[in-house]
Amino acid sequence: MASAVTGAALTLPAVGVAQQASAAPWLCLASEADIYAAAPARVNGDPGDLLACRQVTLPGFSDIRMKAWKVRYVSTDVKGAKTVATGFVAVPEAAWTKGGSRPVVTFHPGSSGLGPQCAFSKQMAGAYVDHYEGPNVAEFLKAGFAVAATDGAGYIDGQVHRYMVGHSAGNALLDIARTSRQIPGGSLRSDGKVGIAGYSEGGQAALWAAQLAASYAPELKVAGAAAGGVPGDLKVTAQRLNGGLFAGFAADALVGHNAAYPAMPFDELMNDEGAKAVEDAKKLCLFGTLGRFLGARVENLTKDKLTVDQIWQLRGPDGTWGELADRSKLGVDIGTPGSAATYKIGFPVFQYRGVLEEIIPTETEDATRAAYCKAGINTTWNQGYPGEHLTTDWLAAGDVTRFLGDRFEGKPVAGNC
Incomplete structure (x- = not known):
């Protein structure tokens, strides 16, 4: 993963993305600098609109035939203002054979650090520092799912990552699912199902995306969400x-x-x-x-x-x-689609943690699960993984992939509240 990104990128003209954030690209010809350039004074476009893209290789997944792109897209901050976020989209080259359009897992990584060099999209494209989420992304790709992985908000020039700010993370996660369908020449379709996934910081983001999906991105066909190691109460x-x-x-x-x-x-x-x-x-x-x-x-x-x-x-x-x-506390004012709750969840949710959890207080992980069950949300819970915080992320990867795969295929799940 430490190898450099291969291939030369063509650079957009000077009238590029840093100045005119509303112009959708015809081709993925952005430079590396264009992807992470400072946001303009005014960001135009709708949430999820693709602003720039750059085809890349992902060295850590050399055994999986795929196409991948870094993306720059429109998202929304905690006050409802449009902003710029970044990430990457990866699509397996093998045909999707399980019916319908290929599904996409919209994924938020666990904690990366705040430095600009720490952005998940940079690390997975070869500028590796110390990230650990590669095996989880590989599970999704090997199952045939596309992956739309957000860096989260704030990994562009002149900004700082909005670490653990729930609404911002949830918005960025839903928006990159929208972005994944807009890549020039891409194969993902708007009728494809969406799965939401993340662990630790990504787990908080995944549940915020689940809570926001019905109101913020109602057109997305979210089939299920999986979130582990969740710091539900900051x-x-x-x-x-x-x-x-x-x-x-x-x-x-x-x-x-x-x-x-x-x-x-x-x-x-x-x-x-x-x-x-x-x-x-x-x-x-x-x-x-x-x-x-x-x-x-x-x-x-x-x-x-x-x-x-x-x-x-x-x-x-x-x-x-x-x-x-x-405002970032999870499980508050949530309910099913027929309820009067602010945040309505109409799809199954998988939550999990490890037996030896040593970072996130288990009482807040347990309380988040309890709040979902009390609200009547179809929740599957597993607290039995024989690992501490980091290893549980890997131990659960197969179960997360199977859970989302079953939801993509329309299989029922009763939950275990």
Whole structure:
């Protein structure tokens, strides 16, 4: 996966995507720089509109014959404004033989780190740093599914990844499913079924996409969603992570929320060490972040030695930090299509975690599953994988693929609430 992207890319003219974000490409001739260029002052087009594409190879999947493209597309931020997101689309060359159009799995990776070099699409296309999701993508492709993998919002020039901001992640995940059908000369069709998948950060994104699908992307034929290792309540998760071995995830979440809500008090709260820590977080990928913030406590990074609970109470133009964290809490105001709930889910959901989970508090994973069951959503639950957080992602890959494959084929599932 460390090998470079093969082949030379043709460059768009100077009037390219960075300046005119609304012009759909006729061919996938964007340069690498075009894909990740800064967003224009005004982003035109509808959510999911393809803005630029570039055909690439994915070195980690050399045993699977496919076509793949990096994509730049329109998405929506937490305030409903149009923004730019990136990712990749991969389509197996072998014919789809199970009836209907080829389905697509819209996929959000687990935590990558905030540095621009950490974008999932960059790592899978050869600029490998330390990502671990390749085996999961390979399972989908070997099953014949297309994969539309988002980087999530904020991996373009001049921005920071909106780490753990639920609505933003869910929107980006649904939008890239739309984008996958627009690639010039591509074979994916609008009547193809869609599966939603992700683990850890990607698991939160997957369930937000599931909750938003009916209202945000009603034209997508979502057949099912699979989400594992889900940090369903950011307050519970941050409290557990602060000062521990995995405090880097809490650091990224704070910086990611500041990127999503820049008017909220943040930089002015930091002491010199905190200011340096924020800048470091914006440059590092996953393992670098975990090493940098090993044992870090937010109290030591703020001028007034603020605790996590005190930060939640701080108010700004968008509310308190606690209220903003609660906006990403999963399982709130959800229901079936016939209910009066804000978020309606009319397809089966698979949720899972490992027996040895050591990063995400198991009480929030369990509570998310319980909320889905209470709402009457068809939920299959597996808490028996014999792994800790990272290995459970791989241990469950076959079950996730089979679960989505059965949904694509229209097979019923009763759930086990």
